[in-house]
Amino acid sequence: MSNIIGISGSPRINKGSSYNYLKRVTNKIISSYIYNSKDLKLIKKSDTIIFSFPLFVDCLPSHFLKFLIELDNNKITNKNIYVICNLGFYEGKQGNIAIEIMKNWCHRTNNNYMGALVIGGGPLFNYPVIKLKPNHYLKKLSDCAINSKLFNDKYIAPLLPRCIYYRCGNMSFKNDIKKNVVKKKTII
């Protein structure tokens, strides 16, 4: 049994999907948005780190990158690193650059990259049926993390046809904008 710690890379701290996915894997969770020296000590003591973050403009969110640099400066090495990345687009494949960046980070900091799960349609983390697919792979990832085994990189799309996903997305955007916004003239 390894000592696992989860790090959430979402600015929404404990509301967003990154936190929710991470919660299904581990109970010990640190936010990379708000953290203190005690949290860094906890990370130093652990042997396995699971990062979970949302995809922002094709790569990592800026505060999460800052946090990774901080870990690099604090000489966090020789840990097993697992990555969970979620994105708003349908295809999980679009998260491959973020995973490459995490691999580069592991290489530079002498950590062991153990595998990644990229979840397309990340915002649907709590919908019935749809959540079964990510849950299945999250369970696999957590088993691998507990036994320090390699997890094959997996890019998944939601259990939903793409045309429905993107039409529903567009509709909800339209409704939100109608509810909130302001007349056309004021839009820049």
Add this chain to the structure above:
Amino acid sequence: MTLIIHDMNDEDFKKTTFSQMENSKVIKIDNIKPCVGCFNCWLKTPGICSLDDDYKLNGYLLGKCDRLIVISKNYYGMFSPNIKNFFDRSISYVKPYFKIIYGEMHHYKKYKKTLNIDYYFYGDITNKEEKTLSKLVKANSENLHSNNRIAFITNWEEYYV
């Protein structure tokens, strides 16, 4: 107008040819609040970021310029945090609505023109990181609907005045 964003020292930047470009606006990205992922710049106050600082109108700024020059240090095959933050906070340059382009889901274009972006990366860059940066720039071009060029600065003297 050419917009130049960079994360260098002011002194170092003044030595480079970028500082002498005509019709350009230079922004040294500094003291920028991190994006909180609220999507208010899409859904509540389109085009305006809800965080109150100098970078509130990033999307509009990108919409106004015809060329963008990005000078960033390399961190693990990515931009530096401040430069990345500039991009995080300029998502209002595109519309929130989804569209399928070349078989992949992306966002709709908001402005009619196509932005030309030149990326310059400096610092210690490994071969793998170079590949990642090229991929990242390509993906950005698909999402921001822009034409891209990329260069890795290994010898600064070529860029000095």
